[in-house]
Amino acid sequence: MRFDTSPAPHVIAGYSVPRVMFQVLLALIPAAVVHVAFLGPGLLLQAAAACVTALVCEAGALRWRGRDAAPALRDGSVLVTAVLLAFSLTPLLPWWLTVLGTACAVLLGKHVFGGLGQNPFNPAMVGYAVLLVSFPVEMTRWPVPLDAGAAHGWEDLASLSLACFYGGGNPAAWDGYTGATALDAIRNGLDMRYTMSELLDRHDIAGAFGARGFQWVNLAALAGGIYLLARGIIRWHIPVAVLAGLLVPAFIARALDPGANLGPLVQAFSGATMLAAFFIATDPVSAATSDRGRLWYGAGIGLITWTIRTWGGYPDGFAFAVLLMNLAAPLIDRYTIPRIYGHPRE
Amino acid sequence: MARNDFPAGLVLDAHKAQALREPVVEVPPPRYVALALDQGSGSEAEPVVPVGASVRLGTIVARPSDPFAAVLHAPVSGRVAAIEVRETAAAGGLGRCMVIENDGGDTRDEALQPCLDYAATPPDELIARLREAGIAGLGGAAFPTATKLATARERDARRLLLNGAECEPWICCDDALMRSSAGDVVLGAKILMHALAAESCVIAIEDDKPEAIAAVGTAARDLGASVTVTAIPAVYPQGAERQLVTTIFGDEVPARGLPADIGVTCQNVSTAAAVARWARTGEPCTSRVVTVTGSGVARPRNVLARIGTPLSALIEAAGGYRGEPLRLITGGNMTGRAAPSDELGLTKAMNCVLAATFADLDARLVAQELPCIRCGDCATVCPAALLPQQLHRAALAGDAAGLLRFGIWDCIDCGCCDFVCPSQIPLAWRFREARRDLRAQEAAAEKAAAARERFERRERRLQDAAAAEQCVLDAVRQQARANAGTPATPPTDRAE
Numbered sequence: 082m083r084f085d086t087s088p089a090p091h092v093i094a095g096y097s098v099p100r101v102m103f104q105v106l107l108a109l110i111p112a113a114v115v116h117v118a119f120l121g122p123g124l125l126l127q128a129a130a131a132c133v134t135a136l137v138c139e140a141g142a143l144r145w146r147g148r149d150a151a152p153a154l155r156d157g158s159v160l161v162t163a164v165l166l167a168f169s170l171t172p173l174l175p176w177w178l179t180v181l182g183t184a185c186a187v188l189l190g191k192h193v194f195g196g197l198g199q200n201p202f203n204p205a206m207v208g209y210a211v212l213l214v215s216f217p218v219e220m221t222r223w224p225v226p227l228d229a230g231a232a233h234g235w236e237d238l239a240s241l242s243l244a245c246f247y248g249g250g251n252p253a254a255w256d257g258y259t260g261a262t263a264l265d266a267i268r269n270g271l272d273m274r275y276t277m278s279e280l281l282d283r284h285d286i287a288g289a290f291g292a293r294g295f296q297w298v299n300l301a302a303l304a305g306g307i308y309l310l311a312r313g314i315i316r317w318h319i320p321v322a323v324l325a326g327l328l329v330p331a332f333i334a335r336a337l338d339p340g341a342n343l344g345p346l347v348q349a350f351s352g353a354t355m356l357a358a359f360f361i362a363t364d365p366v367s368a369a370t371s372d373r374g375r376l377w378y379g380a381g382i383g384l385i386t387w388t389i390r391t392w393g394g395y396p397d398g399f400a401f402a403v404l405l406m407n408l409a410a411p412l413i414d415r416y417t418i419p420r421i422y423g424h425p426r427e
Numbered sequence: 428m429a430r431n432d433f434p435a436g437l438v439l440d441a442h443k444a445q446a447l448r449e450p451v452v453e454v455p456p457p458r459y460v461a462l463a464l465d466q467g468s469g470s471e472a473e474p475v476v477p478v479g480a481s482v483r484l485g486t487i488v489a490r491p492s493d494p495f496a497a498v499l500h501a502p503v504s505g506r507v508a509a510i511e512v513r514e515t516a517a518a519g520g521l522g523r524c525m526v527i528e529n530d531g532g533d534t535r536d537e538a539l540q541p542c543l544d545y546a547a548t549p550p551d552e553l554i555a556r557l558r559e560a561g562i563a564g565l566g567g568a569a570f571p572t573a574t575k576l577a578t579a580r581e582r583d584a585r586r587l588l589l590n591g592a593e594c595e596p597w598i599c600c601d602d603a604l605m606r607s608s609a610g611d612v613v614l615g616a617k618i619l620m621h622a623l624a625a626e627s628c629v630i631a632i633e634d635d636k637p638e639a640i641a642a643v644g645t646a647a648r649d650l651g652a653s654v655t656v657t658a659i660p661a662v663y664p665q666g667a668e669r670q671l672v673t674t675i676f677g678d679e680v681p682a683r684g685l686p687a688d689i690g691v692t693c694q695n696v697s698t699a700a701a702v703a704r705w706a707r708t709g710e711p712c713t714s715r716v717v718t719v720t721g722s723g724v725a726r727p728r729n730v731l732a733r734i735g736t737p738l739s740a741l742i743e744a745a746g747g748y749r750g751e752p753l754r755l756i757t758g759g760n761m762t763g764r765a766a767p768s769d770e771l772g773l774t775k776a777m778n779c780v781l782a783a784t785f786a787d788l789d790a791r792l793v794a795q796e797l798p799c800i801r802c803g804d805c806a807t808v809c810p811a812a813l814l815p816q817q818l819h820r821a822a823l824a825g826d827a828a829g830l831l832r833f834g835i836w837d838c839i840d841c842g843c844c845d846f847v848c849p850s851q852i853p854l855a856w857r858f859r860e861a862r863r864d865l866r867a868q869e870a871a872a873e874k875a876a877a878a879r880e881r882f883e884r885r886e887r888r889l890q891d892a893a894a895a896e897q898c899v900l901d902a903v904r905q906q907a908r909a910n911a912g913t914p915a916t917p918p919t920d921r922a923e
Binding site: 082083084085086087088089090091092093094095096097098100101152156158196197198199316365366368370371372375414418419420421422423424425 | 433434439520596669673679680681682683684739748752753754755756758760761762763764765766767768769783787788789790791794795797798799800801802803804806807810811812813814816817832833834837840842845846847848849850851853855856859
């Protein structure tokens with residue numbers, strides 16, 4: 082009798098990239114629900130536009146490169162990119178900017194380098210950075226979140242989101258419902274010589290423990306992140322290092338000068354902190370690859386974010402922090418090769 | 428209980444219980460045996476009997492030409508029918524084999540002598556006799572035991588470690604042997620300790636084999652042997668030599684070194700039992716216990732079979748095929764080699780014959796390779812603490828320097844990285860190919876260096892010859908000048 086002679090090993094666990102990507106999307110659901118509840122349904126519109134664009138760009142790019150598009154569309158990685166980009170965008174962005182940003186993410190962020198696994202930069206952050214530097218006004222107009230004591234309702238945000246998405250209407254007419262994010266308002270307030278305690282007393286800025294509205298989104302993202310950790314989809318090194326890199330300097334600065342610095346709790350629960358720490362910085366393709374390397378990589382992201390939030394020209398800094406550390410990842414990898422079994426200890 | 432001190436590893440489904448339910452049964456000697464001259468160590472022995480010669484059970488039929496093969500004995504009495512290239516379980520799928528027709532008499536070679544007074548035999552003589560007995564590593568490497576012992580003596584390695592870990596799924600021949608022949612394992616340990624002048628002996632057994640641990644422990648007490656039986660966690664690849672040494676002694680075996688470098692000699696428990704059987708009866712290494720299992724056989728069990736027995740006969744002894752076996756794996760499902768046919772002869776290296784059906788292979792059969800996403804899951808399970816994702820990148824790029832930097836030669840080919848890869852990349856296979864390419868490059872470079880050396884030597888020789896000729900010419904000219912007092916005409920222009 083004759084048999085097949087494929088090489089060992091003859092058994093594998095059967096884990097799959099689509100499963101990983103599906104779990105990431107699943108873990109984003111709580112954050113999405115909270116996001117929609119507090120910021121209106123804009124996220125869903127952004128996510129829909131981003132997903133459609135991402136799938137079209139992915140299929141087009143693969144076809145153009147002469148590859149089979151079907152497995153790549155099924156692997157779910159491009160959907161994760163699209164959804165993470167949608168989370169990063171304001172829910173009030175006009176659809177063509179979302180399409181442009183997603184196309185940049187998938188084409189410039191991913192396929193020019195050779196597709197899945199080859200991109201040196203986090204594709205979602207490439208798309209976000211392109212939009213932020215090109216359309217700063219549109220990118221920083223956020224709805225005022227529906228946290229305790231809001232004067233408007235969810236329906237107002239719904240019609241606002243739809244109008245903005247289709248690009249209709251006069252933004253000035255929506256003035257009461259839109260504004261800067263908390264981090265942005267605090268930065269501007271400090272520039273105008275307000276003290277930190279005055280700013281944190283304002284209900285349109287601060288919530289119970291973090292930024293108004295965004296504190297709940299962050300909490301839900303944290304829950305999703307813990308789920309990913311528990312399922313073994315991500316490992317702890319990057320999120321812990323990102324949070325340490327952001328919160329330790331925040332703690333020290335706050336202790337030294339409470340009037341001018343946000344404390345670690347507000348830092349942790351405002352802006353994109355939890356989303357970035359658990360979902361964006363953990364993109365393995367563009368991160369450092371050894372455990373020790375990932376600690377340096379994450380700490381760098383946290384520290385750069387804190388620096389940008391404290392002194393930079395942008396309210397949040399995660400996109401640039403992630404892109405800068407993507408740039409440093411090959412160098413980190415070079416200096417953090419773990420000691421191989423049987424090789425001398427240093 | 429000792430800790431599992433090597434990095435990472437995997438807890439795998441064992442699939443061992445079924446084959447252990449049945450007692451070990453002896454396979455009837457087959458009509459013919461096909462003895463692979465490379466029994467699995469990667470080196471072929473040279474036949475020392477011609478085709479047509481009649482041999483007895485235990486007659487030496489092939490001798491090694493280097494220290495990496497073991498002496499081969501006739502496992503049956505009869506006539507040498509052929510020495511030919513056949514399909515084998517070796518790397519290329521083909522190898523020279525000696526086919527011996529069995530006359531059914533099992534007439535024993537008279538030269539075979541037991542070694543009852545091993546304690547009075549000088550260690551070097553004992554090692555020489557073990558070499559003649561063809562004892563080789565029965566754990567799967569078929570490396571000649573005598574060579575290992577000699578190296579250990581050279582390096583004064585006085586700690587003996589008997590490997591009864593048997594960590595790979597499906598394989599349970601050592602477990603069965605330890606349960607049924609614990610006395611031989613312990614006697615073998617005593618003989619090996621004498622050969623090594625060893626100070627201590629540890630028998631390491633994974634803690635999922637309580638019967639074996641108890642049996643070997645009892646035998647050790649009964650025989651008054653100074654051996655320690657240690658239960659170790661059942662984690663794959665616990666039984667890999669380096670990893671086991673680290674679990675037991677805490678030290679790491681240096682890269683590109685041997686356990687002997689840190690004073691340890693490692694032998695398999697079934698090798699020790701083979702040593703004991705030889706010492707008691709004079710029987711050389713002509714048979715072994717092998718697990719015949721998988722969803723593709725009717726009655727999975729352990730069998731005692733002559734070396735060279737066709738695998739089909741082993742399957743027969745386990746009740747024949749059942750269902751639709753797709754692969755016939757020699758060894759376990761992590762590192763075993765898939766045999767092209769069941770006509771192959773059993774070798775000393777084969778601890779298991781696994782007839783795997785779709786159910787045993789499923790995810791592997793439908794695996795679809797996707798690009799690496801550098802998730803690093805492979806690195807978290809690598810027992811050599813490598814970064815397989817980086818090795819893979821270097822392998823795809825043909826980056827020899829990268830392969831070396833990330834430790835391609837430290838890979839032990841266990842397949843843990845393959846097992847967990849979400850992109851279902853055949854990593855172990857790719858690393859095997861990369862090592863083969865590196866070896867080929869090295870060989871080509873050596874060949875080129877030798878050719879250049881030859882060319883340069885020739886050039887030097889020609890130059891020296893030309894210089895010598897010029898010297899003679901100059902002398903002749905000078906002589907002529909001196910003689911005639913006028914410029915002489917050179918006799919020829921050859922030197923120009």
